[in-house]
Amino acid sequence: MTALLKLEGYTLTYPRQTEPALIDISLELAAGEKLAVIGESGSGKSTLARAVACLNPRGTCESGTISWPSLGRSAQAGSDFGMVFQDPGSNLNPVLRIGEQVAEAAREHLDLSWKEAEAVALDLLKKVQIPQPEAALRAYPHQFSGGQRQRIAIAAAIAARPRLLIADEATSALDTLVQAEIVRLIETLVTTEKMTLMFITHDIALASQLADRIAVMHRGRLVEIGPAEEIVANPRDPYTRHLLDTHIDLDDAPRISGGAA
Numbered sequence: 001m002t003a004l005l006k007l008e009g010y011t012l013t014y015p016r017q018t019e020p021a022l023i024d025i026s027l028e029l030a031a032g033e034k035l036a037v038i039g040e041s042g043s044g045k046s047t048l049a050r051a052v053a054c055l056n057p058r059g060t061c062e063s064g065t066i067s068w069p070s071l072g073r074s075a076q077a078g079s080d081f082g083m084v085f086q087d088p089g090s091n092l093n094p095v096l097r098i099g100e101q102v103a104e105a106a107r108e109h110l111d112l113s114w115k116e117a118e119a120v121a122l123d124l125l126k127k128v129q130i131p132q133p134e135a136a137l138r139a140y141p142h143q144f145s146g147g148q149r150q151r152i153a154i155a156a157a158i159a160a161r162p163r164l165l166i167a168d169e170a171t172s173a174l175d176t177l178v179q180a181e182i183v184r185l186i187e188t189l190v191t192t193e194k195m196t197l198m199f200i201t202h203d204i205a206l207a208s209q210l211a212d213r214i215a216v217m218h219r220g221r222l223v224e225i226g227p228a229e230e231i232v233a234n235p236r237d238p239y240t241r242h243l244l245d246t247h248i249d250l251d252d253a254p255r256i257s258g259g260a261a
């Protein structure tokens with residue numbers, strides 16, 4: 001099957017950095033596939049996500065390509081891919097009502113009137129399980145908890161029915177329980193809306209639970225990629241083994257869950 005997304009030998013540098021942030025990255029993503037990208041802080045996960053979304057204004061592509069073979073053209077934000085970031089604050093505009101933000105994404109790409117787009121927004125707020133969705137349309141982001149803001153951000157990201165949803169640590173700022181709920185929501189939406197998923201996390205357990213395949217990044221390189229269960233059961237790269245060992249240590253520690261979302 002023709003890949004939805006394809007990176008070939010992609011290398012990117014930021015100004016004044018001695019090492020490239022992405023080095024010779026090659027990977028393919030099939031339509032409908034769920035790929036998790038894992039790696040420690042600074043390994044290049046967000047840079048990779050932003051490169052796919054053409055959101056790296058400060059980065060320079062030194063070599064390689066990013067293409068969308070099954071589209072046969074370059075990808076459009078909104079209708080081809082939607083993105084959710086880690087910080088709920090950076091996903092939503094604080095001075096715009098929720099309804100406008102979600103409806104705008106639908107209106108712009110699906111060629112709808114405001115009234116039609118508002119109906120789509122309402123439907124999406126229901127899908128992401130925002131309480132009192134009619135009232136939520138007229139509310140502002142600060143009136144919601146962090147977990148609810150992430151749900152709204154997901155609604156806005158999928159409003160134009162993108163083929164690919166890129167979630168960059170979309171659940172990391174949330175406490176464990178809310179994180180699990182949002183992960184389940186993403187899982188459900190990806191299936192019902194027939195989307196492809198690029199899920200970025202530093203949590204290898206979460207990655208293996210959610211993804212078909214796992215890509216492991218280390219210092220800008222893609223050091224390992226394969227089926228999730230294989231990567232976890234039989235990691236080939238020493239760095240992946242290190243990630244797994246560290247995770248087991250962390251998991252043995254007692255868990256303290258944070259405040260309400």
Ligand SMILES: Nc1ncnc2c1ncn2[C@@H]1O[C@H](COP(=O)(O)OP(=O)(O)OP(=O)(O)O)[C@@H](O)[C@H]1O
Pocket residue numbers: 014015017021039040041042043044045046047048058202
């Ligand atoms: N806008 C930028 N300008 C310069 N350097 C940057 C920029 N963004 C990222 N970098 C550098 O690129 C490297 C990769 O950063 P990136 O944010 O992609 O890592 P990450 O894996 O997403 O980390 P984290 O888990 O902390 O989010 C790091 O060395 C970082 O300092």
Ligand SMILES: [Mg+2]
Pocket residue numbers: 045046047168169
């Ligand atoms: Mg990051």
